[in-house]
Amino acid sequence: MDSTTFQKLRLESVANVRKTIRAGSYDGHTAGLAPGVLQANLTILPEEVALDFMRFCQRNPKPCPLVGVSETGDPHLPTLAANIDIRTDVPAYNVYRDGRLACETKDIKALWNDHLVAFALGCSFTFEHALIRAGIPIWHIDNNTTVPMFRTNIQTIPAGPFSGPLVVSMRAISKSQVDLAIDISRRFPLAHGAPIQVGSPETIGIADIAHPNWGNPAPMPEGMIPVFWACGVTPQVAIEGAGVPLCITHKPGHMLITDVPEEAETPVLNFVQEIG
Amino acid sequence: MDSTTFQKLRLESVANVRKTIRAGSYDGHTAGLAPGVLQANLTILPEEVALDFMRFCQRNPKPCPLVGVSETGDPHLPTLAANIDIRTDVPAYNVYRDGRLACETKDIKALWNDHLVAFALGCSFTFEHALIRAGIPIWHIDNNTTVPMFRTNIQTIPAGPFSGPLVVSMRAISKSQVDLAIDISRRFPLAHGAPIQVGSPETIGIADIAHPNWGNPAPMPEGMIPVFWACGVTPQVAIEGAGVPLCITHKPGHMLITDVPEEAETPVLNFVQEIG
Numbered sequence A, B: 001m002d003s004t005t006f007q008k009l010r011l012e013s014v015a016n017v018r019k020t021i022r023a024g025s026y027d028g029h030t031a032g033l034a035p036g037v038l039q040a041n042l043t044i045l046p047e048e049v050a051l052d053f054m055r056f057c058q059r060n061p062k063p064c065p066l067v068g069v070s071e072t073g074d075p076h077l078p079t080l081a082a083n084i085d086i087r088t089d090v091p092a093y094n095v096y097r098d099g100r101l102a103c104e105t106k107d108i109k110a111l112w113n114d115h116l117v118a119f120a121l122g123c124s125f126t127f128e129h130a131l132i133r134a135g136i137p138i139w140h141i142d143n144n145t146t147v148p149m150f151r152t153n154i155q156t157i158p159a160g161p162f163s164g165p166l167v168v169s170m171r172a173i174s175k176s177q178v179d180l181a182i183d184i185s186r187r188f189p190l191a192h193g194a195p196i197q198v199g200s201p202e203t204i205g206i207a208d209i210a211h212p213n214w215g216n217p218a219p220m221p222e223g224m225i226p227v228f229w230a231c232g233v234t235p236q237v238a239i240e241g242a243g244v245p246l247c248i249t250h251k252p253g254h255m256l257i258t259d260v261p262e263e264a265e266t267p268v269l270n271f272v273q274e275i276g
Helices: A002-009 A014-022 A047-059 A125-133 A175-186 A233-242 B002-009 B014-022 B047-059 B125-133 B175-186 B233-242
Strands: A037-046 A066-069 A093-097 A100-105 A116-122 A149-155 A165-174 A224-230 A246-250 A256-261 B037-046 B066-069 B093-097 B100-105 B116-122 B149-155 B165-174 B224-230 B246-250 B256-261
Touching: A002 A014, A014 A256, A037 A047, A037 A066, A037 A125, A037 A233, A047 A066, A047 A116, A047 A233, A047 B047, A047 B066, A066 A256, A066 B047, A125 A175, A165 A175, A165 A233, A175 A224, A233 A246, B002 B014, B014 B256, B037 B047, B037 B066, B037 B125, B037 B233, B047 B066, B047 B116, B047 B233, B066 B256, B125 B175, B165 B175, B165 B233, B175 B224, B233 B246
Parallel strands: none
Antiparallel strands: A037 A116, A037 A246, A037 A256, A066 A116, A093 A100, A093 A246, A149 A165, A165 A224, B037 B116, B037 B246, B037 B256, B066 B116, B093 B100, B093 B246, B149 B165, B165 B224
């Protein structure tokens, strides 16, 4: 079902994609759906650690670009889209208890409570779309696999109980297109911005690019350079380390689709954007 | 004394400027000091409203670009400079009680306590320096007055007790340089970014540009266009409206000087910036 639904959804409007997901009729990944709008990682935490988590995001903006935060107990994110309901609008969720993955679910209506705060963090889909539009092929998308991700020897800046290593994603870019890829991704600070390392995995503690810690291996043919971007798995590792009693995230790849245009100056609807 | 000290400080390193301020030897404004590094607005609030204030900043990034947040009770901001002590490193502070200005002071050592959180917000000095470097004259700087600021009819997006109108600052830019001014300021999202209105004050509820709500009037000669940027007075108005028991801010124009380069991709020292 998912594959057929996916092909249909690719032709649908953003509102219809979210409606289908909300109805529970699609639980697949969102890569390639709703082109042109910001997709986001989701993290839901109890209010007691929400201030610390916001501080963690503020101090580590490359892996954790905060694009939206709910009121405590309110499952809506009106700055990202008028009608988002965070309990139903993500195709699949991971539920963590005491820092460990407890279960996967299609909605979190039964789990939502008055003490929870929802955080949306920008994701790499945004700059990947822009790279593809500029003629830079992205192997893991062309081959329908998950981008390879690596733990690095770079430590995030801690906040309260949150700390841990920076996680990066890797894309093979041809030598002639590396500068272009850097310039394009730099234009999207809310989607990890410019890469953090180009060409020397060992300098950031990556011994073997053929064996990622998450995702699938990707080939590195002659003439291609490994380019590393800060990755949204970083906060997930920090949350696991913090052992928070309850945390809910999107299932990787199964993102929150917003109404915010990818090229918007700020991720905030209904408020002043730059002129003209 | 201040004028002589100011001229001396203009030639000093960032570290020496901060040392002089910390010693209580300078309580003047910081415009023109420590060129090339980010200066910041300061807001100190009790932890009870810190999460709401961070949400307010996240939802209103044009007037409230958050560049640093302290741990609760910790007067340091290591992501902005290794040795900042927020109790002494701003030349002059305003102390608000229950939303009203209670007093002005040169340091807040006696006021600091274990429940306070310090927030640093980017300020217009950053893009003004860039405009001047590009040959765009800034009248209020050339004439040593305060930029004119206006209450608009645009409402901020509320968060908890924080809400209120967007405040803007106005600069007269020659017709031929308006596009350049927009392009340059857009490059500094942590310093209010691109303007929010160009040329039509009445559309944002400003009836008379000769009578600003804050700061000094500035002339608008023939051939010049009024250009409006989101302004860091916006959170101050929101805080006054919220009636928070204790709030400490910098005295307008008397900013926190950081070690972060103005052109940095993120406002975070000691962490990965973009490559090369």
